[in-house]
Amino acid sequence: MGTAIENSGAQAGDVAGAASPVGQVVSGLQRLIRHEIPSAQAIAFAGLARAAGGLSRENWSFDATWNDAHGTHAHRFMLMRDAAGTLLNTERSREFAVLKALEGTGVPAPQVHWMDPQGEFLGAPSVVMERMPGACDYMVLNGGRPLEERLALARGFIGLMAAIHGVDWRAKGLDRSLGLPEDSPSRAELVHWEGEYRRVQLEPHPELDLVLAWLQRYAPRAEAIVLVHGDFKPGNALVEGLRITAKLDWETAHLGDPLEDLGWVTNPVRKREHQIPGQWERRQIVDAYRELTGRHVQERDLTWWNVLACWKLAVIQLTAVNEFVAGRYSRVFQTPSWLYRPMFQMMEAA
Amino acid sequence: MRPTVEEQLLGTCRILEDVVAPSVADPFARTILDGLVANLRMLNGAIPAVAGFLQRDNEATVELLGALGPALPADVAARIAEALTESEPEATDGAALDQRNLRLRGLLAEAVRSEGIGADANAMIVRHMTERASRVPMRYVPTAPAASQSTASRTK
Numbered sequence: 479m480g481t482a483i484e485n486s487g488a489q490a491g492d493v494a495g496a497a498s499p500v501g502q503v504v505s506g507l508q509r510l511i512r513h514e515i516p517s518a519q520a521i522a523f524a525g526l527a528r529a530a531g532g533l534s535r536e537n538w539s540f541d542a543t544w545n546d547a548h549g550t551h552a553h554r555f556m557l558m559r560d561a562a563g564t565l566l567n568t569e570r571s572r573e574f575a576v577l578k579a580l581e582g583t584g585v586p587a588p589q590v591h592w593m594d595p596q597g598e599f600l601g602a603p604s605v606v607m608e609r610m611p612g613a614c615d616y617m618v619l620n621g622g623r624p625l626e627e628r629l630a631l632a633r634g635f636i637g638l639m640a641a642i643h644g645v646d647w648r649a650k651g652l653d654r655s656l657g658l659p660e661d662s663p664s665r666a667e668l669v670h671w672e673g674e675y676r677r678v679q680l681e682p683h684p685e686l687d688l689v690l691a692w693l694q695r696y697a698p699r700a701e702a703i704v705l706v707h708g709d710f711k712p713g714n715a716l717v718e719g720l721r722i723t724a725k726l727d728w729e730t731a732h733l734g735d736p737l738e739d740l741g742w743v744t745n746p747v748r749k750r751e752h753q754i755p756g757q758w759e760r761r762q763i764v765d766a767y768r769e770l771t772g773r774h775v776q777e778r779d780l781t782w783w784n785v786l787a788c789w790k791l792a793v794i795q796l797t798a799v800n801e802f803v804a805g806r807y808s809r810v811f812q813t814p815s816w817l818y819r820p821m822f823q824m825m826e827a828a
Numbered sequence: 829m830r831p832t833v834e835e836q837l838l839g840t841c842r843i844l845e846d847v848v849a850p851s852v853a854d855p856f857a858r859t860i861l862d863g864l865v866a867n868l869r870m871l872n873g874a875i876p877a878v879a880g881f882l883q884r885d886n887e888a889t890v891e892l893l894g895a896l897g898p899a900l901p902a903d904v905a906a907r908i909a910e911a912l913t914e915s916e917p918e919a920t921d922g923a924a925l926d927q928r929n930l931r932l933r934g935l936l937a938e939a940v941r942s943e944g945i946g947a948d949a950n951a952m953i954v955r956h957m958t959e960r961a962s963r964v965p966m967r968y969v970p971t972a973p974a975a976s977q978s979t980a981s982r983t984k
Contacts, residue, residue: 528856681930684937685957691941795968808860810867812968815961822954 500526503538503557506600513599514592517546535729536561539609555720556588558729560602561807570603571595573729575655576705577607583650585641586724587611595797612716612723619712619754627720632758633713633766634722639743640770642725643704645738650704656733663706663734664697667786675793678800685818689789692825698779700735706729710739711751737775740767747791747820781828788821837872841865859971866969877965882925884918884962889932892956896939899949904938911935 504523511518526540536808543550560570570593588607593601615621619628619635647653656812659666672690679686707714708730716724743752744760753759764775795814801807831839844865852858894912897905911931917924939945940953 509934528854682934682937684933684940684953687937688940688953688957809863810968812966813964814968815964816967818961819958822958826954 485734486566489826498566499528502601505557506594506604507542507557507606508541510592510599510604510606511542511595512545515544515546516820518544520545534767535559536752552679553591555591555606556609557600557606559600559604560597568607569595570729572656572731574605576652576728576731577605579647579650579655580645582729583641585638585645586722587650587728588724598821601705610716610717610724612721614726615711615715616711616751618717619752619758620750623812625754629755629757631712631717631722632722632754632763633719635710635715636763636766637727637770638715638722639707639710640767641737642707642710643702643739643771645705647703647733648670652733656731657753658703658733662697663700663703663738664782666787667734667738668693668697671786671793672750674797678797680796681802683792683796683813685815686792689818689821689825691778693782693789695781696828698735698737698776698782700737701773701775702736703733704736706734706736706738708738710742711748713751734786735775735783737780737783738786740775741762741780742787743798744780745746745784745787745791746824747788747817778828785821785824785828788824792817833875834872835870837875839866843874844868863969863971866971870967870969874965875968879919879922879925881963881965882922882929883916883919884963885923886928886932888956888960889929889936890916892952893935893939895952896949898944898959899945900939901944904935904942907937908935963969 493709504526508521511521521542521544522687524541524543524658526538529537529539535743538559539555540557541552541554543552545551557614558570558573574593574595577587580587581589590605590607592606594604597603607648620631621628623631645652647656668690675686675690707725708794709727709730714725714727715722718724740763742748744763745752750757751757753763755760756782764780767773768775792814795811798807798809798811844861849858849865850860852861890912893908897908900908916930917928919925936953945953
């Protein structure tokens with residue numbers, strides 16, 4: 479399903495309905511393209527549709543054509559626009575800077591074209607990037623593919639993580655655009671996420687306070703500072719055959735501890751997304767990562783990051799609760815009590 | 829009273845699924861609708877259990893706070909002691925049960941942030957919290973979208 483709209487002088491909103499979400503997006507895209515390419519003429523869109531997924535942002539796919547001083551252009555695009563209610567407060571400028579920095583590094587990621595950092599054109603902060611081939615499947619490691627294919631993809635994902643962690647962020651100037659943690663990365667993350675927790679909590683959550691106190695007590699030092707994706711999972715990647723064609727969702731990327739991403743994928747509450755029972759579990763993932771990067775990976779430190787991963791998930795769910803209650807979010811979440819027991823068990827075992 | 833709350837919730841689900849859903853072609857709107865129906869079904873099972881859950885949790889939290897009091901800083905212990913002198917709400921007064929639960933859990937949050945809680949007290953707290961989490965009547969019902977082509981769907 480999609481919408482085909484050609485701009486022949488009339489307002490796009492006349493075609494799609496100016497007040498409709500599609501009309502707003504079309505109108506905003508036209509103004510953004512004209513701003514970026516002043517000589518653009520005959521701007522036309524086809525197949526504009528909002529994807530079903532996207533809990534933190536609106537994802538719109540579309541094809542665009544236009545003429546300018548350099549000739550005729552045709553592109554397959556994705557527009558990522560902040561939703562009215564969102565689970566993550568991020569800045570489009572950070573994502574734009576990371577995607578620009580990744581060009582030429584070998585890390586598969588969409589080429590980013592334009593940014594509307596304040597929502598001047600699209601009504602909310604947005605970025606426009608190339609639409610990559612491939613399919614997004616949260617459960618690709620435990621879906622219907624043969625085991626060998628799933629294992630190959632699992633190894634591909636950890637190889638991709640190692641490649642991201644190997645990006646020369648100094649040479650790319652990412653310390654200037656993303657900032658370096660002033661304290662240890664673990665403490666910097668805690669400060670950030672505690673701020674989010676206090677901002678969104680609507681009622682006391684002694685369980686989360688108990689875990690937070692433990693996290694503060696045992697925050698580890700980092701073995702290295704690397705580019706961290708921040709939400710590394712199959713659901714944030716496109717796959718075509720056995721090839722990972724693109725890693726998506728860079729809005730949470732930052733400079734930090736490599737164990738943050740590794741802790742995210744070895745988090746026991748998300749085994750079904752990241753692990754293959756009996757074949758690709760915590761030990762195999764950590765061994766593969768050690769082999770690829772040469773890093774030591776202390777088990778106790780990794781467990782700390784596993785607990786933080788759960789705690790972050792809890793805060794993200796509380797954000798959804800807050801946004802829903804405020805009337806800005808259209809999905810119903812609950813207090814994340816299902817995360818408490820796994821966190822307590824990991825703390826006990828650490 | 830007919831229709832009962834259960835009949836109304838389940839009837840609303842039926843109408844949304846049989847009458848409204850077939851007319852919703854937009855994939856995003858359909859995903860939202862599916863999630864809302866799943867949540868209404870969850871509520872149908874959870875609502876009758878909420879008052880009993882709060883009453884039992886209040887009792888358990890009072891007992892825990894009473895046991896923790898001596899190990900806590902004096903100011904926190906004093907606030908807890910004051911709260912424990914208050915009478916418990918009627919079992920049929922859902923709003924009062926909820927307010928009491930907020931107050932007690934606020935004090936428990938203060939307690940767990942206090943320095944100097946020993947291993948035994950910590951184990952008692954974790955047992956209480958684990959048991960409570962296993963009985964919470966309202967649960968998130970995930971309804972993730974299916975695999976999509978060339979898109980950047982995500983669930984946090």
